[in-house]
Amino acid sequence: MQEITNIVIIGTGNVANQLAFALHSKAVNIRQIFGRNAERAKSLADKINTEFCCDIREIDKTADAYFFCIADKAVSEILSQTDFTDHLLLHLSGTLNIEVFTGYSENYGVFYPLQTFTADTVVEFSDIPVCIEANKASNINKIKDLAGKLSKDIREVNSEQRSVIHVAAVFSCNFSNYFYTIAEKILDDHNLDFEILRPLIKETAAKVMGHSPSLVQTGPAKRNDERIISEHLKTLEEYPGFEILYKLISKDIQDHYNK
Amino acid sequence: MQEITNIVIIGTGNVANQLAFALHSKAVNIRQIFGRNAERAKSLADKINTEFCCDIREIDKTADAYFFCIADKAVSEILSQTDFTDHLLLHLSGTLNIEVFTGYSENYGVFYPLQTFTADTVVEFSDIPVCIEANKASNINKIKDLAGKLSKDIREVNSEQRSVIHVAAVFSCNFSNYFYTIAEKILDDHNLDFEILRPLIKETAAKVMGHSPSLVQTGPAKRNDERIISEHLKTLEEYPGFEILYKLISKDIQDHYNK
Numbered sequence: 001m002q003e004i005t006n007i008v009i010i011g012t013g014n015v016a017n018q019l020a021f022a023l024h025s026k027a028v029n030i031r032q033i034f035g036r037n038a039e040r041a042k043s044l045a046d047k048i049n050t051e052f053c054c055d056i057r058e059i060d061k062t063a064d065a066y067f068f069c070i071a072d073k074a075v076s077e078i079l080s081q082t083d084f085t086d087h088l089l090l091h092l093s094g095t096l097n098i099e100v101f102t103g104y105s106e107n108y109g110v111f112y113p114l115q116t117f118t119a120d121t122v123v124e125f126s127d128i129p130v131c132i133e134a135n136k137a138s139n140i141n142k143i144k145d146l147a148g149k150l151s152k153d154i155r156e157v158n159s160e161q162r163s164v165i166h167v168a169a170v171f172s173c174n175f176s177n178y179f180y181t182i183a184e185k186i187l188d189d190h191n192l193d194f195e196i197l198r199p200l201i202k203e204t205a206a207k208v209m210g211h212s213p214s215l216v217q218t219g220p221a222k223r224n225d226e227r228i229i230s231e232h233l234k235t236l237e238e239y240p241g242f243e244i245l246y247k248l249i250s251k252d253i254q255d256h257y258n259k
Numbered sequence: 260m261q262e263i264t265n266i267v268i269i270g271t272g273n274v275a276n277q278l279a280f281a282l283h284s285k286a287v288n289i290r291q292i293f294g295r296n297a298e299r300a301k302s303l304a305d306k307i308n309t310e311f312c313c314d315i316r317e318i319d320k321t322a323d324a325y326f327f328c329i330a331d332k333a334v335s336e337i338l339s340q341t342d343f344t345d346h347l348l349l350h351l352s353g354t355l356n357i358e359v360f361t362g363y364s365e366n367y368g369v370f371y372p373l374q375t376f377t378a379d380t381v382v383e384f385s386d387i388p389v390c391i392e393a394n395k396a397s398n399i400n401k402i403k404d405l406a407g408k409l410s411k412d413i414r415e416v417n418s419e420q421r422s423v424i425h426v427a428a429v430f431s432c433n434f435s436n437y438f439y440t441i442a443e444k445i446l447d448d449h450n451l452d453f454e455i456l457r458p459l460i461k462e463t464a465a466k467v468m469g470h471s472p473s474l475v476q477t478g479p480a481k482r483n484d485e486r487i488i489s490e491h492l493k494t495l496e497e498y499p500g501f502e503i504l505y506k507l508i509s510k511d512i513q514d515h516y517n518k
Contacts, residue, residue: 014477072486095479095487114459116477121466127458155455164449165456167491168442171501172456173463174478175508176435181472181515183427190423196414197424197431198468199386200373204432205464207380209457213440218273218375219433220354227331228354232426241511242430248507249434252500256440 001138004064004088004146008032010078011069012040014117015092019069022125024048026149032060056081065090065146067111072096079104088139094166097159098133109134109143112162113151116173125150131157131165182242186235221253260397263323263347263405267291269337270328271299273376274351278328281384283307285408291319315340324349324405326370331355338363347398353425356418357392368393368402371421372410375432384409390416390424441501480512 007028009016012035024030033052035041045052053059056078059066065088068075072093079089079101086106094112101108110133115123130147132154134140140156147154157165180201184194207216220228229250236243266287268275271294282289292311294300304311312318315337318325324347327334331352338348338360348360348367360367369392374382389406391413393399399415406413416424439460443453466475479487488509495502 071482071484095490114455116459116463116466116475118466118470118475118477121470121475123462129455129458131455153458157451161449161451163490163494164445165451166487167494167505168445168451168456169459170478170480170491170505171438171445172435172442173459174476174480174512175438175504176431176460176463177467177472177476178508178512179430179434179438180467181476183431184472186423186427186430190420192416192420192424192427194471196373196388196390197427199388199412200375200428200432201435201464201467203382204375204436205460207375207377208436208439208460211380212453213436213443216375216377216380217433217436217440218377219429221429221433223330225330228425231354231422232429235422235426245434245504245507245511246426246429248504249437252504253433253437256437 001141001145002064004142005029006031006063007065007067008034008060008063009044009067009069010034010059011067012037012044013069014119015113016067016069017044017119018115018117018123018125019067019092019113020044020048021122022150028146028149031063034059061085061087064088065142067092075100088142090143094169095163098135099159101135107135107139109139110159110162111143111147112157114165114169116177126152129153129155131155131162133158133162182245186239186242217253217257219253221250222257224254224258260400260404261323263401264288265290265322266324266326267293267319267322268303268326268328269293269318270326271296271303272328274372275326275328276303277374277376277382277384278326278351278372279303279307280381281409287405287408290322293318320344320346323347324401326351334359347401349402353428354422357394358418360394366394366398368398369418369421370402370406371416373424373428375436385411388412388414390414390421392417392421441504445495445498445501476512476516478512480509481516483513483517 008031009020030050033041033045038054041052068091084105089101089105089108090111092111098110112131113128115128128151130151132143187194236246267290268279289309292300292304297313300311327350343364345365348364349370351370357369371390372387374387387410389410391402446453495505
């Protein structure tokens with residue numbers, strides 16, 4: 001098996017940044033960063049001591065693998081404008097089908113790190129599950145080998161399963177964070193500090209590290225405490241959107257635990 | 260100021276257990292556990308080497324303070340059946356107004372530890388914010404003194420503020436945990452292991468320890484990615500309840516970030 005020893009990163013967003021840092025720290029040769037925004041491309045390239053380009057025609061065509069760290073809809077755009085011959089093409093999307101690469105190369109796959117990436121938080125890659133998929137066994141092995149340098153948790157997952165995982169991730173990560181934001185808004189409006197919730201948020205996540213979440217549910221809806229639920233709904237009267245969510249979710253929890 | 264040196268705990272649930280362990284570990288004398296269920300009362304009392312009783316008439320009337328670790332609606336029930344003369348009465352509820360004690364004692368207050376308690380997880384009390392309130396200054400001082408033995412984060416909060424904090428806690432803790440449960444259900448149904456989400460859940464909570472949640476939101480709704488949102492809604496067609504939540508929350512996030 002020919003190892004992936006040098007790569008090009010297409011994209012300059014949060015995922016591109018985190019992947020670039022992680023690969024660079026494992027001495028993988030990142031030949032080039034491509035990004036349409038020169039400033040962002042240069043900034044990332046500088047951080048890992050490499051080249052950058054902003055013109056799609058200048059993408060280095062001799063790398064072993066190309067990581068598409070860009071919005072799903074931009075992947076086809078780039079593909080249709082470039083000839084990658086038969087180099088290994090990889091995307092990092094939770095939802096995009098592997099077959100987006102069909103016809104553009106004989107070698108392609110998916111490298112989906114299941115984590116939430118924001119610009120200013122450097123994540124420890126070694127614990128991040130990486131879901132991989134490829135169009136053939138030789139490519140799976142190459143991807144597995146590279147992913148193994150970053151993480152100890154590599155899983156072969158097909159496109160349909162990956163999409164299900166992505167939906168589950170939206171609930172447990174994106175929506176949870178939005179609920180933290182709702183909490184912060186309500187507290188702010190009453191001159192209370194979000195700080196007070198931090199130990200609770202930490203413990204809520206910590207508890208499901210060793211337990212099934214369905215076994216550690218707490219709160220008024222779980223206890224079927226209608227009095228508290230209606231007091232809370234009164235507090236939420238000034239927030240019609242939050243009130244609807246509170247009602248719906250409490251009802252679901254009550255149905256789940258008290259049927 | 261006369262210190263609280265010995266107490267009675269009314270209740271045998273998760274909160275009663277955690278409070279009893281925490282106070283016992285700080286050498287506070289817990290004179291008695293009261294609970295209608297003899298088995299549960301004995302079990303808790305045995306763990307901390309103390310007495311228990313199941314008959315409300317046998318509650319020890321000579322303690323410095325009485326902790327009502329019971330459902331909100333049970334508090335008035337107990338009060339109406341017992342004469343606590345003017346001993347210090349405290350409840351641990353997020354929502355119950357302090358005035359529930361009016362007429363039953365000249366000394367009362369609230370001791371609300373903001374944390375999620377489940378039976379088999381012993382929590383580290385020292386980081387838990389304890390919201391306290393009392394009917395007079397001398398009682399606030401007593402409560403502050405006792406709370407300070409357990410936690411380094413004691414906050415004076417009135418009943419209205421406490422109720423707001425409780426609503427915020429429901430969103431960030433109870434509802435987040437329910438969303439972990441939704442994620443687990445979806446994964447289970449597709450023969451995928453909840454384990455894969457744990458690093459993501461951990462990181463999602465860890466990120467808001469140092470940031471405002473509104474600044475670290477990620478995901479398709481934040482990016483206004485309608486294509487992914489509609490793919491996810493397709494995946495959720497078999498779960499009408501989850502589909503409604505996904506739609507509503509995504510819409511809220513889109514409105515919040517993309518207006």
